[in-house]
Amino acid sequence: MGILKNAFYAKLWLFLYILLIFLPLALLIIFPRPPAREPLRDFSVALGFITMSLLGLQTIPTSRLKFITQYFPMEKLYSVHHKMSILTFVLAVVHPVLLFINNPETLRLLNFATAPWRVRAALISLLAMVVLIVTSVWRETIKMRYDVWRWVHDAMTLIAVGMGLFHMFRVNYYMSLTYQRVLWLGLTAIWVAVILYIRVARPINMIKNPWVVDHVKEEFGDSWSLYVRPEGHQGFKFQAGQFAWITVESPFIFRENPFSFSTSSDREDNLIGFTIKELGDFTSTIKDLKPGDPIYVDGPYGTFNLDEHYDENLVLIAGGIGSAPVLSILRTMRDRGRKSPVMFFYGNPTWDTIIFRDELEELEKEMDWLTVVHVLEQPPEDWEGEKGYISAYVLARHLPADYKQWEFIFFLCGPMLMIEAVEGALMGLEIKQTQIFSEKYEMA
DSSP, rough: OOHHHHHHHHHHHHHHHHHHHHHHHHHHOOOOOOOOOOOHHHHHHHHHHHHHHHHHHHHTTTTTOOHHTTTTTTTHHHHHHHHHHHHHHHHHHHHHHHHHHHGGGGGGGOTTTTHHHHHHHHHHHHHHHHHHHHHHHHHHHHHHHHHHHHHOOOOOOOOHHHHHHHHHOOOOOOOGGGHHHHHHHHHHHHHHHHHHIIIIIIIHHHHHHHHHEEEEEEETTEEEEEEEESSSSSOOOTTTTTTEEEEEEEEOOOOOOEBBBBBBBSSSSSSSSEEEEEOOOOGGGGGOOOOEEEEEEEEEEEEEEHHTTTHHHHHHHHEEEGGGHHHHHHHHHHHHHHOOEEEEEEEEEEEOTTTTTTHHHHHHHHHTTTTEEEEEOOOTOOOOOSSOOOHHHHHHHSOTTTTTHTOOOOEEOOOHHHHHHHHHHHHHOOOOOOGEEHHHHOOO
């Protein structure tokens, strides 16, 4: 029932999103409007309306609004955001090009010095969109810090949307209609509300509900388990397999990183834990955190709900630090006394990089329903287990011969390339997309 409910709300939110994109055009068709002009000119205006709707609504997929993220995987929301941003820019370019084709004399408006402000605003908006795309696509290439990029991204978004709206209201042909003005002001209010929530309300809420470091534990593979507890509040409940954004600085600085929970979701001491591998500037500082250090947590996020799949046949697949949410799932099932079989395929470069090596061995002994399959890229000479990568061949060797009749639920977590490869392997084994849940690390 929960899965059907989630599917219903996912379709509902998708319908509302599409409705908001085309609502301005739909109203022009339904209600009275000024006389039509040249077909190419009006088609260009229609593209302009869609462009502005898309531009404003781009704040929603990455806003981390929980009444949306509980129905859509976060990485897919970010993927939609990236693709729709490119589409928005393309439409923004096509809009004036059609006007130039319809009336070549309008090319003179490209002279910024002599153009009226309604045209200048459009050019500024388009330039801001160029900066948005360039800094987003090539952020790592130009070595722009994430927090700096966030501020630039916000500033360019406000400029692009603000100048675009100014352009529309100053052109004032279809915008002279009262219902269009009311609609666009209403849409703008929604966009502003989302931005204020992201940049003001949520950081304030995080500051009012801080966490502190309880302790830090060293793990194998240059990894550390960070345990935090709520300070002055009750914390929150999460589902095993979910994740949260954490930062040790002010939430207003936007230097935050997503990490999966690695502790059992059924702990009664309000402690939550994240297992983090040293891979960058922030992750290399985890070992230096001391008990009592303040930390801010925004979560939980993630669409995998262990309660909905608890009694189903589970196959957990992870690579490297992707084992963190898997350990959360296994620890939770241990605490609940699960009896049904679970398989865990775990890929690592070497034996020494297996983060939870000892605990997995103990869990496998303690819980006879758990089967752990280690896959090593560079195994030791006496290794008798699986070698290479988690492939369709490796999966087929260990899954039951009649796995298609078992309707397994597959939970995947790890780097993007690994997840894409394993998803392809599962498709090759004729596993349905609805049976696969993925948590990818590359989202922003």
